[in-house]
Amino acid sequence: xxxxxxxxxxxxxxxxxxxxxxxxxxxxxxxxxxxxxxxxxxxxxxxxxxxxxxxxxxxxxxxxxxxxxxxxxxxxxxxxxxxxxxx
Numbered sequence: 001x002x003x004x005x006x007x008x009x010x011x012x013x014x015x016x017x018x019x020x021x022x023x024x025x026x027x028x029x030x031x032x033x034x035x036x037x038x039x040x041x042x043x044x045x046x047x048x049x050x051x052x053x054x055x056x057x058x059x060x061x062x063x064x065x066x067x068x069x070x071x072x073x074x075x076x077x078x079x080x081x082x083x084x085x086x087x
Contacts, residue, residue: 014043014083047079 018040041049054074064070 013045014047014086016040017043017046044076044079044083047082048075051075051078 051074054071058070058074058077060070061073064073
């Protein structure tokens with residue numbers, strides 16, 4: 001598997017997965033989006049969170065010192081592939 005095919009540092013994040021149209025203010029009033037309002041996680045983050053287990057043939061990088069780093073790299077590699085496959 002070529003790890004360079006779908007770099008984890010992709011500029012394309014797919015946009016917000018669960019955008020919020022506004023915020024509820026005290027008293028139940030809706031306010032338009034304000035600076036710092038929650039726009040939702042990106043599709044890239046969503047895909048990474050739902051990636052399957054790391055396949056056995058997904059190698060280790062020289063700088064990785066534990067399996068958490070390898071798992072994170074796999075999850076964002078998978079997310080980049082999912083974004084690329086979207087129509």
